[in-house]
Amino acid sequence: MMNVPFMLALTIGAYLMGVYARRKTGMALLHPFIISIPVVIAVLEMADIPCVYYQDSTAFIDFLLGPSVVSLALLLYDHRETIRKNLAGILSSITIGSVVGVVSVWVLCRVFGLDDIFMYSLEPKSVTTPIAMDVAESAGGNPSLTAVSVIFCGFIGAVIGPFILRIIRLKSPVARGIAMGTSAHGLGTARAIEMGAVEGAASGLAIALMGLMTAIVVPLFNLLLAL
Amino acid sequence: MRVITGIFVILAHLVAGNLLSWLIGGFMPGSVIGMVLLYITLRTGIVKEHWIRVVAVFLTDNMTMFFMPAFIGIMDLWGIISMNFWAWIAVLVLSTIVVMISSGYVHDIVERLLQKKSSQGGRSCRS
Numbered sequence: 001m002m003n004v005p006f007m008l009a010l011t012i013g014a015y016l017m018g019v020y021a022r023r024k025t026g027m028a029l030l031h032p033f034i035i036s037i038p039v040v041i042a043v044l045e046m047a048d049i050p051c052v053y054y055q056d057s058t059a060f061i062d063f064l065l066g067p068s069v070v071s072l073a074l075l076l077y078d079h080r081e082t083i084r085k086n087l088a089g090i091l092s093s094i095t096i097g098s099v100v101g102v103v104s105v106w107v108l109c110r111v112f113g114l115d116d117i118f119m120y121s122l123e124p125k126s127v128t129t130p131i132a133m134d135v136a137e138s139a140g141g142n143p144s145l146t147a148v149s150v151i152f153c154g155f156i157g158a159v160i161g162p163f164i165l166r167i168i169r170l171k172s173p174v175a176r177g178i179a180m181g182t183s184a185h186g187l188g189t190a191r192a193i194e195m196g197a198v199e200g201a202a203s204g205l206a207i208a209l210m211g212l213m214t215a216i217v218v219p220l221f222n223l224l225l226a227l
Numbered sequence: 228m229r230v231i232t233g234i235f236v237i238l239a240h241l242v243a244g245n246l247l248s249w250l251i252g253g254f255m256p257g258s259v260i261g262m263v264l265l266y267i268t269l270r271t272g273i274v275k276e277h278w279i280r281v282v283a284v285f286l287t288d289n290m291t292m293f294f295m296p297a298f299i300g301i302m303d304l305w306g307i308i309s310m311n312f313w314a315w316i317a318v319l320v321l322s323t324i325v326v327m328i329s330s331g332y333v334h335d336i337v338e339r340l341l342q343k344k345s346s347q348g349g350r351s352c353r354s
Contacts, residue, residue: 068287069262080270086334101325137256
């Protein structure tokens with residue numbers, strides 16, 4: 001029971017509806033998934049199609065995640081001047097950010113009594129979804145749980161981010177952008193772009209660098225835990 | 228021609244990344260290694276930016292759509308999420324706040340330290 005053209009059209013069509021709604025309303029926080037995911041789920045439920053069949057039929061779209069992660073290099077390349085000028089600050093903040101992200105998930109999962117599957121799926125949760133899914137999969141997590149958690153994190157960061165930045169009185173535009181990008185990846189960056197061009201650029205490059213750093217930190221941390 | 232060249236160059240980096248990932252026992256995902264490799268080949272001029280721009284921009288701009296299939300997996304996961312719903316939310320919210328504050332602060336501090344140093348250096352240069 002595979003129907004590749006139908007599932008591809010359903011996915012792309014639902015996604016376009018979500019993008020269109022965001023463009024019409026002009027709300028950066030109206031993530032396309034808020035509309036597209038319920039649409040797809042409703043169609044699958046009505047037609048009584050199991051989730052696995054949908055995923056098998058859309059394997060082609062899923063495949064594009066790998067190449068799109070590779071393509072993030074162009075984003076870094078475009079911002080190479082910003083990176084060069086702020087190298088020390090960016091490297092130290094991204095390193096601390098990814099370590100804090102992984103360790104805090106471990107501590108909090110203990111505190112709230114969540115299983116290992118949650119821990120391994122959430123460790124890379126501050127990273128852009130495709131990288132997070134790959135990292136979680138190698139760590140023994142569930143990529144779907146990771147995808148949902150990552151997007152939720154993006155929402156949290158984008159909604160409360162500006163408020164938190166005001167409380168901690170972060171003035172430097174690069175630091176503000178880094179804070180948004182490391183904690184809330186793409187959604188945080190959409191918000192950072194509204195704050196200013198420098199914030200947006202810093203947040204954008206933080207996405208790729210945070211992904212790289214977390215891909216190093218997560219396996220190291222898990223190795224340490226296994227000792 | 229430009230599209231097909233871009234697809235090939237990006238795929239070649241992904242393949243090389245996967246190969247390296249396999250060589251280091253899957254320690255890091257091949258896609259992330261491929262990203263580093265592409266950055267290196269771009270900076271060294273082995274790959275020209277205009278070879279990949281069209282495809283790379285298409286891929287990064289539409290990235291959100293590419294993880295819809297994975298996201299739909301929530302249908303099968305809803306049971307375990309809803310059982311731990313509040314703990315899950317709490318972990319995500321608290322961890323996101325901690326990451327935001329720590330990375331922002333660290334960058335702010337390092338930036339200020341360097342500024343102090345360079346402004347002192349600048350003054351002595353000018354005098």
